[in-house]
Amino acid sequence: MLDSVCAAQSEYRLVRSPSIRFSEIISALSVALDLTQGHPQGHSMRSCLIGMRIASVLSLSVADCSALFYALLLKDLGCSSNAAKIAYLFGGDDHQIKHSARLIDWTSPRQCIKHCWENCAPDGSNIDKLAKVATIVAGGPKSGRELSEIRCERGAAIAKMLRLSDATAEAIRDLDEHWNGKGNPNRKKGENISLLGRICGLAQSVEVFLSEKGLPSALKMANERRAKWFDPQVVDALLTFQSDVDFWSGLRSNDLIGKLSLWEPPDEILTADEEGVDRVAEAFAQVVDAKSPWTFQHSTRVAEIAVGIGAQFGCSEAMLRDIRRVALLHDIGKLGVSNKILDKPSKPTDEEFAQIKKHPEYSYKILKQVQAFDQLAEVAGGHHERLDGRGYFRGVLADQISFSTRVLTVADIFEALTAKRPYRDAMDCEQAQSILKGDIGRGIDGNCLAALQQWLAKTNINSRVELQLDAIERHSSSLSTL
Numbered sequence: 001m002l003d004s005v006c007a008a009q010s011e012y013r014l015v016r017s018p019s020i021r022f023s024e025i026i027s028a029l030s031v032a033l034d035l036t037q038g039h040p041q042g043h044s045m046r047s048c049l050i051g052m053r054i055a056s057v058l059s060l061s062v063a064d065c066s067a068l069f070y071a072l073l074l075k076d077l078g079c080s081s082n083a084a085k086i087a088y089l090f091g092g093d094d095h096q097i098k099h100s101a102r103l104i105d106w107t108s109p110r111q112c113i114k115h116c117w118e119n120c121a122p123d124g125s126n127i128d129k130l131a132k133v134a135t136i137v138a139g140g141p142k143s144g145r146e147l148s149e150i151r152c153e154r155g156a157a158i159a160k161m162l163r164l165s166d167a168t169a170e171a172i173r174d175l176d177e178h179w180n181g182k183g184n185p186n187r188k189k190g191e192n193i194s195l196l197g198r199i200c201g202l203a204q205s206v207e208v209f210l211s212e213k214g215l216p217s218a219l220k221m222a223n224e225r226r227a228k229w230f231d232p233q234v235v236d237a238l239l240t241f242q243s244d245v246d247f248w249s250g251l252r253s254n255d256l257i258g259k260l261s262l263w264e265p266p267d268e269i270l271t272a273d274e275e276g277v278d279r280v281a282e283a284f285a286q287v288v289d290a291k292s293p294w295t296f297q298h299s300t301r302v303a304e305i306a307v308g309i310g311a312q313f314g315c316s317e318a319m320l321r322d323i324r325r326v327a328l329l330h331d332i333g334k335l336g337v338s339n340k341i342l343d344k345p346s347k348p349t350d351e352e353f354a355q356i357k358k359h360p361e362y363s364y365k366i367l368k369q370v371q372a373f374d375q376l377a378e379v380a381g382g383h384h385e386r387l388d389g390r391g392y393f394r395g396v397l398a399d400q401i402s403f404s405t406r407v408l409t410v411a412d413i414f415e416a417l418t419a420k421r422p423y424r425d426a427m428d429c430e431q432a433q434s435i436l437k438g439d440i441g442r443g444i445d446g447n448c449l450a451a452l453q454q455w456l457a458k459t460n461i462n463s464r465v466e467l468q469l470d471a472i473e474r475h476s477s478s479l480s481t482l
Contacts, residue, residue: 078155333362
């Protein structure tokens with residue numbers, strides 16, 4: 001079944017090193033978390049640099065510095081889990097809503113109502129806006145706590161999945177707690193909030209204001225919220241380097257990953273071996289698939305199908321491992337697409353589809369930052385390319401589309417066709433195969449489709465529809481309690 005090109009590429013590794021500096025991978029993938037929160041690229045890395053500088057002033061132990069380092073980079077691990085709810089409640093772009101919320105004092109009723117009015121039903125009438133605002137106001141503080149709890153608890157759980165320390169998970173869990181006890185989700189107060197969580201909370205707020213309004217505004221915010229939102233001692237540590245021009249200008253560097261490597265405690269440097277890279281791929285697949293109930297377990301299922309296709313070609317176990325990794329990570333760029341579009345109950349408009357079409361490029365750029373992932377990035381970024389050159393994001397022709405990309409493309413299309421979408425029902429296996437067959441030579445590789453069919457003939461693969469419906473039901477039920 002294999003032609004000579006596929007035979008050669010079927011053994012080609014997509015991850016070029018058996019051991020990679022863990023911080024390099026996490027720093028790069030943190031950009032995906034920035035996208036989900038609507039922050040400029042590098043927000044998490046800049047927050048990490050600010051937080052680590054504070055830690056040095058406070059003379060934290062090596063172990064605490066290591067735990068803080070990863071908490072700052074991964075503080076938004078759970079952020080995709082409440083995206084669908086926020087988009088539904090506001091009737092708007094969850095990215096814009098989340099980012100703008102970081103620039104207000106949400107403990108102030110006046111500022112909250114103003115923020116709601118500006119962000120609720122942006123395309124609707126004043127009546128639509130009033131209805132959304134009324135729903136949010138009726139939910140009261142309880143609604144905000146539940147949204148925060150979803151995010152913080154989910155983020156802490158994924159940190160543990162990555163086998164990071166309890167201190168890292170606790171810091172992520174405490175991210176939105178306030179010194180005065182008026183934060184979320186658990187209303188912790190003062191020193192009941194972990195010190196690492198206190199540092200994370202200040203560092204992320206300073207970075208948001210710094211990027212949006214400049215250093216004077218960021219420092220003013222920190223001073224105004226001192227002993228309210230933030231631990232006075234942590235704010236004082238920040239102020240000790242407020243005049244360090246080199247530090248603040250360095251946050252604009254194009255090599256933030258390189259700068260971060262200098263702040264990771266040398267005695268606590270973590271490396272990701274083969275199993276470690278697998279865990280990272282599995283963890284971020286969960287982050288991606290949590291973005292919308294409609295995409296629940298999509299990445300996991302694409303990985304299963306892609307590995308099944310690859311196995312029919314006789315790929316080595318090492319190559320199958322890489323195919324699974326790229327399948328798990330292929331849609332990481334979709335974290336940059338608003339749930340207002342992803343969850344829309346009708347087909348996307350041309351303008352909305354243009355936004356969706358950006359996600360393979362986002363995936364490519366995020367993964368490309370890890371040197372050992374350069375080939376992985378090429379495959380992930382190419383999963384919507386077509387043999388006839390009419391795909392996206394590059395529009396390349398067949399001779400530029402690798403074997404692994406062809407495998408991933410068929411797996412992705414088949415999985416998508418057999419799952420529900422907000423605007424259409426799922427297709428059965430026969431319908432999906434018929435559509436794929438009609439696109440052989442133009443869109444997809446016929447050998448890869450034949451391999452898929454061969455695998456399906458001997459595999460009992462269950463539909464993802466029931467899992468989707470369960471996720472949608474849980475989503476709907478949770479909305480009724482907000």
